[in-house]
Amino acid sequence: MTQQRILVIGTGSIGMRHAGNIEQLGGIAERLSLRELGLEGVLKSIASAKAQGAVIATATQLRQPLIEACAANALPVYVEKPVAYTRQGLADFYNAAAPVADRSIAGFMMRYHPLLRPLQDIVAKDAVFRFDFEIGHDVTQWRANWSFADSYAALPQGGGVLLDLCHELDLAHTLFPNTALKTVESLGHDDFPGVDMATQIALAGPGQTGSVAMDYLAPVFSRVIRLRGQGAIAECDLLTGTITRRLPDAAPEITQVEFDRNAMFLGAMADFMALIDGKEAPSANPNIPRLDRARPSCEMIANAWADRQFCGTIKKDMT
Known part of the structure; x- marks a missing residue:
């Protein structure tokens, strides 16, 4: 089988992670830096590359010409989340991506968390009627030598915690697909x-x-899902890989899994590389975020961003 060559557009931390995973899975990662080549240089590279696919790991607001170029050259894409953050931007992205969307992936790698399918089982068997997802971490403590004020996260267009931590909204939609946005x-x-x-x-x-x-403020990193059902209540800690399910008159049921964060990225990339070849995704993950099927989650994220109502401000040194 021919070794896959995949363009990786964007050479920040997430782009470098994807490039490393492509190579770990036996492919060739061709790194393209917008900073070094400029947009025109990257577009020329896409047009002339002898590649089978592309990863788009740039700032969200820079992606439209990239997806247009990739689709025009029949290159399926692995596009980082959020795919787009405005309603019109999302519509434009999907219109451009249509020729390759059924062989492409949206970067919702949390769908590869090993607790997602046990959570889906609980939602079904316990008749869950109430749910709460929470994620928070002090953004100034994320990485050494990193400044919030100088980062993408501080931009009014494409930044902010809702877009940054939108995995939780995708997980909520995956577990509760019949719910709709009410207030933000x-x-x-x-x-x-x-x-x-x-x-x-x-x-x-x-x-x-x-x-x-979701918040940029919590002094201790937390990522928790709480479910209240007619049959039981459950709490899931996505960081420790634990679900505690409590039933009436019985000892708690505890599910514990071991997982590595990069394994979720690897699972998504392996599925993408299979889709490039028109094959069945090897993970057999029923929640695979194939781009054409992930649109409802992407629309919920864009709608939530548009519907934000600012009800106050916080005081914090964000340098």
């Missing part, structure tokens, strides 16, 4: 107008209500 309330910062530092989203549908909350 955000806290901002006087030094960064239009950038949400903490956001809470209300969702509701037939027989189910819930919330998704």
